[in-house]
Amino acid sequence: MKINEIKNKLVDKGLKVTPQRISILEAIIKLNNHPTAENIIDYIRKNQPNIATATVYKVLDALVENELIRKVKTDRDFMRYDAIMENHHHLYCSVSDRIEDYHDDELNDLLEKYFESKGIPDFKIEDIKLQIIGRFMKSKK
Amino acid sequence: MKINEIKNKLVDKGLKVTPQRISILEAIIKLNNHPTAENIIDYIRKNQPNIATATVYKVLDALVENELIRKVKTDRDFMRYDAIMENHHHLYCSVSDRIEDYHDDELNDLLEKYFESKGIPDFKIEDIKLQIIGRFMKSKK
DNA sequence: AACTTAAAGTAGAATAATTCTCTTCTAATA
């Protein structure tokens, strides 16, 4: 993703464009295994050694707030982030921290039709995500 | 759930039966909105004011390890626990911390058949959970 | 029923992810 695309994302949301915000968004896109704040900080400090920890956390909050990134639900005690906003699901490794994206439009249709006809009493569905837990048969390339 | 049922769960897993473990399992079952460790500690201390924080955390780990409870995946920074081990999904409120169980065997069948025929390359599925995000139309009774 | 001991519980300190406070800086607009 080009720097200009990232800038446009920020401008479109009415956010000020700062070098820190660009680096952070870039880092989440590059670090494609749903990075933690720490992963992001380590990655950025290679080129920008002076970025403050608090800045990263504040920017992450702002990006989540403005729907440029998402928090990933896990059962671990640190947050992970995802720069892919289009509808997709996650494959969780049952023996490691690895999380991969799973895109499947056919599945999305199936679920949409299922709940459209069935519904859930007293609940208005806004989004459905699958957590698919299991084992990866190949290590990450 | 009777105390004896809880005791049996512990015995079946080869865990020593202690008052602390019984109280903690009881609390998770009673506090049915997927309690945090803090919720559990507060609840238990009403009757057992001296239980140590570390005990609760250690027992929770032991119970998860022995598959008597499960961690619930969230995008918040504290852990939540679930005493229901049978296959079910979760309704997450998009504006509060409320999480409710969603049982649906028809859905489970649908998903099972879908993935049985389709599969996911290089991934062995062990479990599938839906995170259904949305709004509750009624407050909790 | 008492003896033994590995496992469990306790208190409080330690850790680590995240947040807060308050000051300085800067992006965006006039």
Place this chain on the structure above:
DNA sequence: TATTAGAAGAGAATTATTCTACTTTAAGTT
């Protein structure tokens, strides 16, 4: 280029959870 609201920075504070170094206890054995 001057203005200023919003952003970044540094480091302290907070808070959920874990660790350490004990003491106690459950449950099998005598």
